[in-house]
Amino acid sequence: MTFFDRLKAASAADWHSYVDHAFVRQMGEGTLPQPAFRHYLVQDYLFLIQFARAYALAIYKSPSLGDMRQALAGVKAILDMEMDLHVELCAGWGLSRTDLERAREERQTMAYTRFVLDAGGQGDLLDLMVALAPCVLGYAEIGRRLAATPRGLDPANPYARWVAEYSSEGYQEVAAGFAAWLDRIAADYATPARQPRLEHLFAQASVLEADFWQMGLEAA
Numbered sequence: 001m002t003f004f005d006r007l008k009a010a011s012a013a014d015w016h017s018y019v020d021h022a023f024v025r026q027m028g029e030g031t032l033p034q035p036a037f038r039h040y041l042v043q044d045y046l047f048l049i050q051f052a053r054a055y056a057l058a059i060y061k062s063p064s065l066g067d068m069r070q071a072l073a074g075v076k077a078i079l080d081m082e083m084d085l086h087v088e089l090c091a092g093w094g095l096s097r098t099d100l101e102r103a104r105e106e107r108q109t110m111a112y113t114r115f116v117l118d119a120g121g122q123g124d125l126l127d128l129m130v131a132l133a134p135c136v137l138g139y140a141e142i143g144r145r146l147a148a149t150p151r152g153l154d155p156a157n158p159y160a161r162w163v164a165e166y167s168s169e170g171y172q173e174v175a176a177g178f179a180a181w182l183d184r185i186a187a188d189y190a191t192p193a194r195q196p197r198l199e200h201l202f203a204q205a206s207v208l209e210a211d212f213w214q215m216g217l218e219a220a
């Protein structure tokens with residue numbers, strides 16, 4: 001069992017409400033109302049800016065040069081790949097860079113990103129990685145699952161591009177790399193005394209992910 005599997009098992013209900021949220025299911029079926037997705041996309045762009053800062057904190061918190069390089073690769077993946085996808089998707093949905101830059105952060109966006117930054121600020125690399133894990137690994141799980149549904153990758157599904165991105169080999173490899181890195185850090189730093197706090201961080205981040213989807217749904 002990987003450390004990630006252990007965290008998921010400990011917060012099964014919260015994890016499920018995140019990865020199997022109605023927003024996710026409706027993306028897979030292609031029935032998600034467009035305003036919900038547009039609202040999500042704009043907020044997710046703002047989310048990624050703060051999330052990149054949180055990931056950058058992992059460089060600072062790294063105990064070794066190898067960890068620093070791993071964290072740096074994650075920061076680059078967000079700034080150079082993930083954010084480009086957003087600008088491309090936004091353009092496809094009629095949202096310009098100006099629309100993105102003018103948007104105000106919603107409370108859910110603030111809550112989630114500041115939570116991760118604070119978990120990392122207070123704790124060590126393991127605390128930070130556990131708070132980042134639902135984001136990095138949850139989207140890989142969602143992408144894989146939606147890609148296996150009948151309409152997930154159907155060109156007629158308006159959200160197929162999103163599903164394709166997170167189910168892609170490239171992204172699945174990024175996620176597997178993160179899970180393996182988390183395993184190594186946990187092997188060195190996780191102790192039975194720390195486990196409840198780590199499980200709590202993971203569960204909270206999963207709840208904040210579910211709230212993020214809900215914010216999108218409520219905008220429609």
Ligand SMILES: Cc1ncc(C[n+]2csc(CCO)c2C)c(N)n1
Nearest residue numbers: 044047074077078082135136139212
């Ligand atoms: C709310 C929210 N949660 C997770 C992701 C996914 N995500 C964020 S950064 C990143 C790259 C990590 O290497 C990935 C996959 C998102 N976009 N928005």
